[in-house]
Amino acid sequence: MAKYILRRIALSLITLVIILVIVTLIPNIAPGDPARKIAGGTASPERLAAVTESLGLNDSVPTQLGNLFKDTFTLDFGEAFTRPGESVMGLVGSALWESTKLVVFALILLLPLSIAGGMLAAYKKDTWIDRTIVNVGLALSSVPEFVAGVILLTVLAVPVDFFKVSADAPAGAGFFTQLQHLLLPALTVVTVYFGYIARITRAGTITALESDYARTAFMKGLNTESVFRKHVQRNALQPTVAVIGTQLGYMFGGMVGLELVFNYPGLGRLILDAVRGADYPVLRGGVLIVAIIYMAATLVADLIIAWMNPRARLTAGGES
Amino acid sequence: MSDDTHDDLDADAIDAADEAEIAAQGTRKQIRREQRRVLFTSPGFIIGALILLFWAVSALFPGLLTEWGPKEFVTDSEGNGLVRTSPSGDAWFGTDALGRDVYSRVIHGVRPILQVAPIATILAIGVGTLVGLTMGYFLGWVDEVLSRIIESILSIPSILMAILVIFTFGRTDAVVTGTIALLFVPPVARTVRAATLAEAQLDYVTSAKMRGERSLFIIAREIFPNITGVIVVEFTVRLGYAIFTLATLAFLGLSGGDVTDPDWGVDVSQSWGLVVTDVWWPTIFPAVAIATLVIGVNLIADSIEKALRS
Numbered sequence: 001m002a003k004y005i006l007r008r009i010a011l012s013l014i015t016l017v018i019i020l021v022i023v024t025l026i027p028n029i030a031p032g033d034p035a036r037k038i039a040g041g042t043a044s045p046e047r048l049a050a051v052t053e054s055l056g057l058n059d060s061v062p063t064q065l066g067n068l069f070k071d072t073f074t075l076d077f078g079e080a081f082t083r084p085g086e087s088v089m090g091l092v093g094s095a096l097w098e099s100t101k102l103v104v105f106a107l108i109l110l111l112p113l114s115i116a117g118g119m120l121a122a123y124k125k126d127t128w129i130d131r132t133i134v135n136v137g138l139a140l141s142s143v144p145e146f147v148a149g150v151i152l153l154t155v156l157a158v159p160v161d162f163f164k165v166s167a168d169a170p171a172g173a174g175f176f177t178q179l180q181h182l183l184l185p186a187l188t189v190v191t192v193y194f195g196y197i198a199r200i201t202r203a204g205t206i207t208a209l210e211s212d213y214a215r216t217a218f219m220k221g222l223n224t225e226s227v228f229r230k231h232v233q234r235n236a237l238q239p240t241v242a243v244i245g246t247q248l249g250y251m252f253g254g255m256v257g258l259e260l261v262f263n264y265p266g267l268g269r270l271i272l273d274a275v276r277g278a279d280y281p282v283l284r285g286g287v288l289i290v291a292i293i294y295m296a297a298t299l300v301a302d303l304i305i306a307w308m309n310p311r312a313r314l315t316a317g318g319e320s
Numbered sequence: 321m322s323d324d325t326h327d328d329l330d331a332d333a334i335d336a337a338d339e340a341e342i343a344a345q346g347t348r349k350q351i352r353r354e355q356r357r358v359l360f361t362s363p364g365f366i367i368g369a370l371i372l373l374f375w376a377v378s379a380l381f382p383g384l385l386t387e388w389g390p391k392e393f394v395t396d397s398e399g400n401g402l403v404r405t406s407p408s409g410d411a412w413f414g415t416d417a418l419g420r421d422v423y424s425r426v427i428h429g430v431r432p433i434l435q436v437a438p439i440a441t442i443l444a445i446g447v448g449t450l451v452g453l454t455m456g457y458f459l460g461w462v463d464e465v466l467s468r469i470i471e472s473i474l475s476i477p478s479i480l481m482a483i484l485v486i487f488t489f490g491r492t493d494a495v496v497t498g499t500i501a502l503l504f505v506p507p508v509a510r511t512v513r514a515a516t517l518a519e520a521q522l523d524y525v526t527s528a529k530m531r532g533e534r535s536l537f538i539i540a541r542e543i544f545p546n547i548t549g550v551i552v553v554e555f556t557v558r559l560g561y562a563i564f565t566l567a568t569l570a571f572l573g574l575s576g577g578d579v580t581d582p583d584w585g586v587d588v589s590q591s592w593g594l595v596v597t598d599v600w601w602p603t604i605f606p607a608v609a610i611a612t613l614v615i616g617v618n619l620i621a622d623s624i625e626k627a628l629r630s
Contacts, residue, residue, distance in 0.1 A: 011468075018472035023484070030488045037490040055488075135364075142618040143611045144564050146571050150592050150607050154600045165596055254477030257568050261592065271480060272572060275487050283487060287480050294475040 001306065008302055012295045019291050020072060023284060024065045027055045038278045054081040054280050068284075077285035082277040088285040091270060096252075096289060099266035102167070103251045105182050106189035107244075114194045115240060118201025119228075122236075125206060134202065137195020146257025149188045153261065157184055167262035185262045189251065196247075201240045208236040238305050238312070245301025249294025253286065358627045365623035371616030378427045379434040388421040390428040390582040404599055414601035416591055422602050426609050428582040432575075433613070437562040440497045444504035444562075445555050451505065452512025453539050457520055463513070470506040478503045478561075479568055486574050493576040500565055504558050511554050515547040549628045556621035560614050567610045584610050 027034050035052040036043070043051070056064045071077050077088035121133040140148070157163040162180070169181040208214060209232055217227045256268035267286055274282035306312050359365055378385060388394055394402045394415050402410060403419040413422035455463040473481065482499050489495045519525060520543065528538045569575050570585025579586055584606040591602035 011471075014468055015472045015475055018469055019475065022472065026484060027488045030490075032490075034488045038487065138618060138622060139615045142560055142564070142614045144568050144571075144614070146568060146588070147607045147610050150588060150595065150603050151611075153592075154595050154604055158595060158598060158600070249475065250477045254479050256479060256483070257571050260572065271483060275483055275574070280487075283484065287476060287484055290480060291476045294477075298475075 004306055005303065008299060012299050015295060016072070016292070019288070020068050021065065023288065024061065024068055027057060027280075028061055028064070038280070050081075051278065051280075072288060077288075078281055080282050081279040082274075082282075083279075088281050091282055092267070092285050092289050095265060095267045095270040095286070098264065099252050099268070101178070102182055102185060102189075102264065102266060103248070105179065106186040106193075106251070109186055110190045110193055110197065111244075113190065114197035115201050115237070117194065118198035118240070119205050119236070121198065121202040122205035122209060123224075130202075133198055134195075137198050139195070140191050141193065141195035141199075143192065144257060145188055145192045145255050146261050148191045149185070149258050149261035152184055152188055152191070156187075165262075167259075167264035185258055185264060188258055188262075189255070193247070197240060197243065200243045201236065204239040205232060205236040208232045211235070234308055238308055241301050241304050241308070245298045246294070248297035249290055252293050253290030355627045355630060358630045359623055362623045362627065364619040365627075368616045368619030368623065371612055372620065375430045375434065375613055375616070379431045382424075382428045382431070385427050386421070386424040388424045390425045391420065391580060392424075393419040394421050404594075404602075406599075407601055413605045416587075416602035417594060417599075422605050425582040425587055426584070426605050429584045429587060429606060429609065430613065432570075432577065432581070432583050433563055433566050436493065436497050436500070437559060437566055440500040441504065441555060441559045441562045443497075443501035444508055444558060445551065447501070448505045448508025448554075449512050449551055451509040453516050453544065455509065456513040456516025457535065457539050457543065459517075466509070467513075470510055473503070473506045474510075479565060482565060482569060483572070483574060486569070491574060491576050496566070496569060496574075496576055500562050503565075504562065508554055508558060511550060512547065515550040516543055519543045519546050553621060553625045553628065556617060556624060560617040560621060563610075563614050563617060567614075 030037075035048055035055060035057065038055075039047050039051040052058060056067065059067070075089060077092070080086045080088050080091055083091070117133050117137070121130040124130045153165065157165045163184050164181045165184075167181050167185045169178040173181070214227055214231050217231045222230070253267045253271065255266075256272050258264075259266045259269040260272060267290060271283055271286040274280070274286060302312075382390075388411070394411050396402055396410050401419050402415045404417055405411065405415050407414040411421045411423060413426060416422055416425070451466065455466050481503055482496075485499045485502075486495055489499070516539075525538060525542060528542050533542075566575070567585040570583050571589045573586075573589060575583065575585065577583070579590070587606040588603055588610075591599075594600075595603050
């Protein structure tokens with residue numbers, strides 16, 4: 001197990017290094033003068049020089065890369081370009097805290113619902129219950145989250161006073177008021193992800209139910225409930241854990257549209273504001289933090305799977 | 321006598337082998353035909369195809385379906401301008417904050433998506449298939465290196481990667497198309513790699529290798545025809561994601577083009593603030609339009625995948 005963990009961490013570090021190289025290369029390979037495009041055609045020479053400086057383009061590529069390595073491993077991305085005096089990490093940190101609140105609340109609603117839905121669909125395979133869960137889930141999970149967000153906003157927040165239009169609770173609001181404000185965006189996450197997680201759980205459960213050990217357990221005379229609890233659950237949920245791991249990065253940083261619709265100051269919103277304000281240091285810091293979260297989440301998911309299933313320890317990385 | 325028997329046996333064996341091959345070819349054709357029958361009769365495919373057909377007609381001939389132009393200001397029979405009016409006989413889906421016909425903008429608004437999404441998807445499938453075939457067939461260090469790069473790109477949500485690239489490369493249609501194409505190469509390559517790997521271990525590839533065929537021939541003429549199903553599924557799945565990503569980029573204000581042009585994502589971004597004042601129609605109709613198009617494409621993708629597995 002120790003060997004597996006070490007190998008898995010080494011793979012994550014290689015991935016991180018490649019990301020740093022890609023992120024460094026992007027402004028360097030952009031055609032023309034990226035600073036001019038970002039600053040706008042009418043920018044003064046001083047502003048242009050400042051933007052070039054903020055992109056790090058005055059240094060050679062290896063120096064830029066070296067600086068980014070240092071910044072990433074010390075978690076210090078310098079000052080924000082549009083808000084002098086404020087550190088990028090301070091802005092990213094507070095946005096990350098807001099995103100964490102939303103993601104945790106959404107997961108508390110999402111996981112029991114979608115896992116139960118997926119197991120029910122597997123158990124009632126090929127009945128109308130199964131088809132409804134799978135098809136409704138498929139339809140909902142293909143919709144972009146900002147679309148689901150504005151639709152829920154219209155049908156729930158406007159007519160029903162209980163649902164709040166803005167996810168950002170007033171300052172000093174109590175715990176439950178904060179939850180009340182977070183409910184609608186969290187429900188949007190549930191809408192978008194329910195089908196996806198339920199589907200994966202359903203597939204995993206069907207594989208486990210049709211396996212030899214489950215058949216043996218049934219033939220031993222165990223009832224459905226104990227077969228589920230003792231033999232199926234542990235194996236059926238492995239794909240689900242893997243998928244949650246890969247989706248956490250998206251939940252933290254990818255729901256830019258959702259955070260915009262509900263005016264929520266999370267990581268996605270921070271990154272979008274950085275784009276609008278031409279603040280490259282914040283944009284880069286935000287993107288790298290999301291990548292690190294993704295790596296940590298997939299790492300933890302893989303370790304959980306290895307703990308659930310010893311065979312998985314043999315194939316580090318979970319590929320091929 | 322014993323020699324004769326031997327020859328007979330050989331001949332019999334050859335005949336049997338021939339028959340088996342003919343039968344195998346027959347069944348493969350039959351399987352294909354059966355798969356097509358399953359596909360064309362599945363309700364998901366029919367609904368998805370009808371939705372896609374409707375939007376394709378809207379993109380090609382929007383004038384046939386609309387009375388007002390997408391940038392025209394709607395007037396009633398007495399010539400008064402109608403601004404922010406709810407759905408009515410004059411404007412089925414109501415009018416937006418500037419007095420334009422929401423229905424007409426929805427019908428015209430599909431065109432920018434259906435222009436960019438398929439091109440980006442075809443580019444991604446083309447490059448991704450080549451990369452995936454190379455990785456899955458040759459394996460070794462090339463595969464190892466490319467796998468790590470793919471893994472790295474996939475670890476940043478594609479919308480963030482798109483924002484980063486479009487921010488530095490500029491907001492033009494060409495950049496948006498190229499970015500989406502580039503971002504979809506890694507997932508396509510990964511799928512094709514897995515399919516190639518599975519095929520490369522089968523007997524027909526081993527025997528082609530033993531016949532001394534060149535790698536290019538084996539990849540192009542032996543393996544590729546057997547993974548076209550996987551590629552078709554991947555194409556439809558990616559098309560859905562391309563539409564998803566394009567609509568999101570437009571909503572975030574990161575697409576190229578003129579903001580007065582009809583575009584679903586842009587229209588939602590310009591009007592969703594009005595929802596709280598009960599003016600829901602300029603937002604909800606384009607939002608639902610996005611949903612129907614993505615759902616339609618995904619229904620088709622799902623049905624093709626099911627048919628191939630049947």
